Amino acid sequence: MSAPVPASTHDPRLILLDPRDNVFVARMRLPAGEAIETGAGKAALDRDIPLAHKIARRAIAPGEKILKYGAPIGVATVAIAAGCHVHVQNMKSDYTPTYHLEDERKEDERKTGMNA
Amino acid sequence: MTELAGYLRSDGRKGIRNIVAVAYLVECAHHVAREIAQPWRENDVHVIGFPGCYPNAYAEKMMERLCTHPNVGAVLMVSLGCESFNKYALERIVAASGRPVKTIVIQGTGGTRASIKEGRAWVETQRAGLDRQETVPMAVSELIVGTVCGGSDGTSGITGNPAAGRAFDQLISEGAACIFEETGELIGCEHIMAARAITPELGRILEQSVAKAARYYATLGYGSFAAGNAEGGLSTIEEKSMGAYAKSGASAISGLLKPGDIPPRGGLYLLDVVPDGEVRFGFPNINDNAEIAELIACGAHCVLFVTGRGSVVGSAISPVVKICANPETYRRMAEDMDVDAGRILEGRAGLDQVGTEIRDLVVSLGQGARTKSEELGHQEFILTYKSFEPLGPSCLPAG
Numbered sequence: 001m002s003a004p005v006p007a008s009t010h011d012p013r014l015i016l017l018d019p020r021d022n023v024f025v026a027r028m029r030l031p032a033g034e035a036i037e038t039g040a041g042k043a044a045l046d047r048d049i050p051l052a053h054k055i056a057r058r059a060i061a062p063g064e065k066i067l068k069y070g071a072p073i074g075v076a077t078v079a080i081a082a083g084c085h086v087h088v089q090n091m092k093s094d095y096t097p098t099y100h101l102e103d104e105r106k107e108d109e110r111k112t113g114m115n116a
Numbered sequence: 117m118t119e120l121a122g123y124l125r126s127d128g129r130k131g132i133r134n135i136v137a138v139a140y141l142v143e144c145a146h147h148v149a150r151e152i153a154q155p156w157r158e159n160d161v162h163v164i165g166f167p168g169c170y171p172n173a174y175a176e177k178m179m180e181r182l183c184t185h186p187n188v189g190a191v192l193m194v195s196l197g198c199e200s201f202n203k204y205a206l207e208r209i210v211a212a213s214g215r216p217v218k219t220i221v222i223q224g225t226g227g228t229r230a231s232i233k234e235g236r237a238w239v240e241t242q243r244a245g246l247d248r249q250e251t252v253p254m255a256v257s258e259l260i261v262g263t264v265c266g267g268s269d270g271t272s273g274i275t276g277n278p279a280a281g282r283a284f285d286q287l288i289s290e291g292a293a294c295i296f297e298e299t300g301e302l303i304g305c306e307h308i309m310a311a312r313a314i315t316p317e318l319g320r321i322l323e324q325s326v327a328k329a330a331r332y333y334a335t336l337g338y339g340s341f342a343a344g345n346a347e348g349g350l351s352t353i354e355e356k357s358m359g360a361y362a363k364s365g366a367s368a369i370s371g372l373l374k375p376g377d378i379p380p381r382g383g384l385y386l387l388d389v390v391p392d393g394e395v396r397f398g399f400p401n402i403n404d405n406a407e408i409a410e411l412i413a414c415g416a417h418c419v420l421f422v423t424g425r426g427s428v429v430g431s432a433i434s435p436v437v438k439i440c441a442n443p444e445t446y447r448r449m450a451e452d453m454d455v456d457a458g459r460i461l462e463g464r465a466g467l468d469q470v471g472t473e474i475r476d477l478v479v480s481l482g483q484g485a486r487t488k489s490e491e492l493g494h495q496e497f498i499l500t501y502k503s504f505e506p507l508g509p510s511c512l513p514a515g
Contacts, residue, residue, distance in 0.1 A: 015274065015461075025270060025349075027461055051444055052270025052424070052461075053349035066351075069273070071304070073355035086351070093352035095303050095330060096339035100346035 010039040014055065018070030023054040023086050025068075036083060043083030054086040066091050120482030122254030123189060126214035130254045131186035132417050132482040133160060134246045135433060136239055138192045139183060140165030141206075142199035148220075148228055149194040152235035157493055160246075161239055162432035164497045171200040174375065174502040181376040181413040183210050183217075187433050189249065190216040190242040192235055197223030216242055254482060257291025257382055261478055262411030262419040263363045264297060266404035269348020269424030269442055273359020275460040275470075276422035276441030281365030282471025283420065284384065287478065288367045293379035295414055296364045297387035297407060299329035300340035300400060304354035305361040309386075312369045317510040321372050322386060329390040332400060340400075344425045348442075363422060371512040374504045375410040380512055387414060397501040405429055405496045408436065418481050420474060428452045430489025432497040435481050438488060439474060454488050
């Protein structure tokens, strides 16, 4: 586990809700590839990040708790690099599975680079 | 001291609205009830009802509490005739509360057209009477305010819910009773919540209520979590819970209620909405309006509804204040939103400032102001089957 970093040095486009958190919350939409300042160095976003979605603040190991508001909100299912979107594709609940719908149209647009 | 204008009822409670409730007692009477109310869609005649044909103690208690809610001034019951709902008991209770009440039995009246005609004539008389009723002074301490969140996303727990919590803290400090709910959306928060209870016994009861919700939802195989929550950035029920919990503010928790239980005094209360016993009758609450109806049955004069994705609903009986947590949603749907809490995310307002704005808006509703959903004619209502045990003695410790 990396050492805690000072809260004041991260990117202003990101919210750190609690100094213990290993995720940021996006204050605005951010495009894939954008460089963010984590407070412990730069990282590139792995995909488009919608408003209020989570971004890994540092590398997170499989099985490690995801911390937001200073509290565990689930567990990483795979290794997550700093700057990656943290969501249903790489974390899960410790209680009940998360129900979500895949928008195939949006997924196709993303794959073919047609996303406006 | 801030003064509201209320309608005094015989039990001493005061309403901030003076509504004629048209209550169908089975789905078979729903159309007739809706047609009776139709000419007064914009004049405080609201349709509520229970669709089931088979008896249910929870539904009968809910209907009693709603028909004797301080915002209700008169009640027209619409029965098909052969359903199991105990119309005699409900009519007695409403009459004993001093409210004008009438029951139309469609099978006795001679069918749809005759029932609509008779119902409209009665509503017209009652509406005129209620419109002449004088108001009396009402204090903030006489208010009961509920809160719910729906269409939540990643912004809800950062802006709208904590702002609603700040409004709750202010209202409670002024003596009001405030109710938060959805134990299925407090999963993961039970221990920090229990530490805020006014007695250790109540703390254990709060923890048990969340454990019950977790078991119930585990049996169903789903959490209290919709697909749109995930699209809005919430990844798990624990994450949604941490955000939802913020609606409760920071006040001590004075008690646990079940649907239809009225808070005995000011303070903060948790409403346990998950049925007791084995899993029966499906989801605890099939949508947000089922929760709103339960808060209103607990006496809520108005309900604070925090949304990120953009709910448009209101409710029958009590006004719903829509607090939009997401600034993008607000720009798309401003016409439906009373409060723009997304300003907090964009650094254009602070939590305390928006909290005060919400508190002031609640007070203004008791001074004649109307919410966006009221102006747009929203009067959603739903009531389904459930079962509950009565409250235990430690649920409402003496304050």
